[in-house]
Amino acid sequence: MTFAGFDARLDRISTADRFLIVPMDHGITMGAVTGLKDIEATIDGVTRGGADAVLTQKGIASRVHANTNGAGYIVHLNGSTTIGPDENDKRVTGTVKGAVRAGADAVSMHINVGSTYEPDQIEFLAQLTEDAADYGLPVLAMAYARGPGVEGDDPEALGHAVRLAEELGADVVKTGYSGDGASFQHVVESTRLPVVIAGGSRGTNRETVEMVRGAMDGGAAGVSMGRSVFQHDDPEAIATAVSAVVHEDADVENALAAAGL
Template identity: 30%
Template sequence: MLATVGKQRRLSRLINPQTGRGFCIAFDHALQLGPAPGLTHPAETLRMMAEAGVDAVILPLGSAMHFGRELAAKRGPALILRLDQTTMWREGSPLAYRDGHTRLIASVEDAVALGAEAVITYLFVAPNDPALETRSFEDCAKVNEAARRYGILHIIETMGARNALAKDVFDPDFVAFHARIGIEMGADIVKTDWPGSAEGLRPVTESSPVPVLIAGGSSRGSDIGVLELVAEVMAGGAAGILFGRTIFQAKNPPAVMRGCRLIIHDGLSAAQAARSVGL
């Protein structure tokens, strides 16, 4: 009973109970990719998120320890702690492996100690090596059991393993396949890939008993393009977004953040939001 109440209270900080929507940002890329544009001054970017009304942010353990005070000082965004590290996103670089390898590097207990509302782990489906899929499922199951015990939310980020068995990891049927698996693994929230259209997303969102948040797609070459993508995501029935680089690497990140919030929580169109924030 206590754990159930704890999850309900934490969910209300990520997903607004009145709108059923949430505006969250992924800011854990340095754990996977090292230094990257937009990640060099975390405290400044976190202050920007707070001022724009971002509901929650994904941070890895180090950033949560060093910059979590920014979240406390501004009373937000809420903390989602990334518990695993992966080499999946090194594809095409000299440091890439044939397959992505993922491992847990933090715990639910760490998240509780840091005051996090949620933890997040990857669930990579259909790698070349079935043992890697087994490891991914085992790690998610271990985290989910601890999250249930502590009453903390578990976001499962379901994705197709890159350069592996699925020819198109953004195929709507494939996205629906692994998103449903994430639900059955016990996810409180599913984060998953954008299948390319609102029509492709609806079968996922309409059948899901938990909120579905979408990972960032292409910025389409402009800040307005980001807002147009967010509007399409919402039209597909998503509860919100968990975009990363498309937002914090935008030409005008504060304006894009404010525009995203207007679309997600106030129901503005992309054009209306762009005008409102001066894009």
């Protein structure tokens, strides 16, 4: 049984059970990289292009709300930096109560399954899902297969990661892409949760859209793509292309054409 508020919030970060989320929490990880200095303009562009939701750390909330064009807002609750001792060591950066104060429709947390820090991150995510349930707030788990001896695109490892997220009480799970739709089907079948793929570093327009098409063909419920979208020369255009695949089931050529790419 779910709260009416939970369903309403889940609807605000998706469209017809499909998800196009643009995470922009990278400022804590990488600094004010391209696309994040004027984050207001980037948020405006990607949501005009069809993003269902944007995601940031809580401190950016005041720069988000006026620019979402009605899209949803997710507050991310852990992080690390590329210049710190170990980027995989994600530490808690906020609370559910703080996310609600910031106007969040959902919260998210990153867990590196297979890393040295997995035990602590399991505890963090388990506590987050308990706290979020008290507020009827959906939880997006960013569950990656990362660690010594773990191949980040291995379907078995990715399947384990997404199943762990479900076992800990998440509502939507983001993970890496296995490289093709056929192998990604195993990942999707490992859980009853909606599975969305990460975008990773930016590729060409065609590579980005082909990856999204492959994931959707493998049963994905959408994408949560950061740098591939917000670092694009035209964030609105690439968001439009990705949205065409996710929300309109467009093929690669038609998606690129719809965005003028």
